[in-house]
Amino acid sequence: MIRSRERSRRAGTLPRTDATIEAALAIVRDLARFLAGERGKQDWALTDVHDLEAFLAGSPKARQRRLVVLGQFFRFARSQKIVLIDPARGLTSRGPSGFTGATLTLDQQRVLFRRWTTDPAVHPHEALLGMLALLHGASSREVKILQAVDLDFRTRTARLGNRPHPVPLDPPSWMAVERCLAHREDQRTDNPHVMVTRQTKSGRGPASTAYVSHVLDACGYPPRVIRCTRLLDLVNTMDPKLVAAAFGVDPEATMIYLSDRIDETRLAEWATTKG
Template sequence: MGSLARVLETFFTGHGMAMATDQAERLAAGRRQRRVEAVPENLRPSVEAFADFMMHSRKRVRRAGTRPRSDATVAILRDLVRFLAGGRGKQDWALTDVHDVEAFLAGSPKARKRRLVVLGQFFRFARSRKIVLVDPSHGLTARGPSGFTGATLTLDQQRVLSRRWTTGPAVHPHEALLGMLALLHGASSREVTMLQTADLDPHARTTRLGDRPHPVPLDPASWAVLERCLAHREAQRTDSHHVMVTRQTKSDRGLVSTAYVSHVLDACGFPPRMIRCTRLLDLVNTMDPKLVAAAFGMDPEATMIYLADHVDAGRLPER
């Protein structure tokens, strides 16, 4: 469905002149199929059977009037299979043990609870179909480690990214904007996605980011990247108020999709969360965590997880 068809559908359904199409269902079915096809062939039949089982369960849930499960279940299984085959060298579900599951959950601490729920559902299904004899997720709890355990960028990697986004002529403006705001200002993907032209102050060179209580001053490099993104937006000839505009959103004035933002930085090789966490980790360990929380509009407890449990040798007094 093109952008014009989406606009017409929104207009007619909003005025009660037509029924909504099944565009969302067809797109969801395509995403599920692509995720299943991304699983290696030797482990794919089990994932396909579980996906069919989940679809039948969803139909029963809708008839009962309760909340159905989301399509993220297949994506989590796809990531697990890639982890088992690529990182652990295992090509059979029966070889999966509790250590493999725990290592997979440790790769994304924030999604530990959601991932554990999905893995429990799958392994219970696999055990009922005799695919595995023991549920490796049994006995694991949703509560993970209480500190920051994610990966961060080194100084050399930060320099390479900064040069890429400020001097690279072939870099897409959306990649440069999201990368620079995350690298220098700790901006999240949501803050950049919701950024509007009304939030910008060209005279003071400041911008509003998310729920932050004060405008954020932008350095010359970040402002130059922002101007490139605005020029790209003007070329779209859109009435949208958002800074990031694509061909799909220039007509309906909506936000860019989460899937689009999650893949904007694929070319640089680092996810947005990793870049943002690098900045937050540096600020919290060099400043007062309470000041960082106040500047970012966060709870004081949220910044404490980035506080390291050691002191750099250069900060200790000489004996």
């Protein structure tokens, strides 16, 4: 890269800046650390396309920039006989279409379940959003707009978002609902929503998106990660079309969670628990 910059200067074209070169070297450094620490590989020649896909999946927004640098590096490495095959040659900037986000292990799910069912210090809003996301795949929006009239106290069901049928709630989830309703009653509000904050108790609107997005901060996991964990398990133990019908979404929305598109480490863990 330094030699290329010198050639650019002699030719009068735009040379690479120090920052550009340092950024490229940082990407190669990060890949080296990833290969050694996560994949157990100490030689560039052992790198394959699956290693690069796993590395790129760690920062989806930086995929295009990282891929450009990796392409340059492995072309150079092949010319120097450091590697025999360029593992970056067939990769595209678009990336895989399947799900590549983070999910929770079973142990992490158990810790959260115990937190939301046994710890009285946990805020009722956290327990409600957490339990509905963990066990019923509820989104933040579905919980945010949930109203008292959406609850059937006789059958212990709840209408969540645009789902075509009421969702039966298990005893721990219903307990979280009751805690939230008790918290709502203590505020003496006419707001119809189950989740009522200090800002919304004098009105009739739902909690703000900003508030809901931080409700689970204390547990250490965002709502999306918890919800995706549940969807992943449902799609891989049931027919994805049935899951789509139950959630009231397009069937294609659940297809990305199929096991043949999930990270291999997650697959291995899932297969072990099912065995």
